[in-house]
Amino acid sequence: MTVIPMRDGQSACAMAIRSVVDDEVRSAILQRADGACEMCAAAVDVELHHVTYRPAEPIAAMDNLFVLCGPCHASMHGIEN
Numbered sequence: 426m427t428v429i430p431m432r433d434g435q436s437a438c439a440m441a442i443r444s445v446v447d448d449e450v451r452s453a454i455l456q457r458a459d460g461a462c463e464m465c466a467a468a469v470d471v472e473l474h475h476v477t478y479r480p481a482e483p484i485a486a487m488d489n490l491f492v493l494c495g496p497c498h499a500s501m502h503g504i505e506n
Contacts, residue, residue: 446473450487451473453487454473454490454492455471457487457492458491460492461492462492462497463491464493464494465494465497467494467496467497470494472493472494472498473490473491473492473493474490474491474493474498474501475489475490476488476489476491477489
């Protein structure tokens with residue numbers, strides 16, 4: 426598993442996704458998840474996470490993104506809080 430370090434309280438993964446996912450797709454994904462983490466249902470500090478990193482393909486595909494809270498996102502990258 427690739428560990429993606431946290432920067433200023435957010436993962437590098439979340440910051441990269443924010444830069445390539447447009448607001449319409451981000452809103453649709455958050456709506457799909459009812460604005461809550463899709464692992465633990467927390468509704469605070471949520472961010473998008475890619476299911477599979479596919480650098481040659483658009484990262485913004487809705488089936489390749491899901492919503493996680495900060496702790497669950499860190500856990501997905503092997504980072505203990």
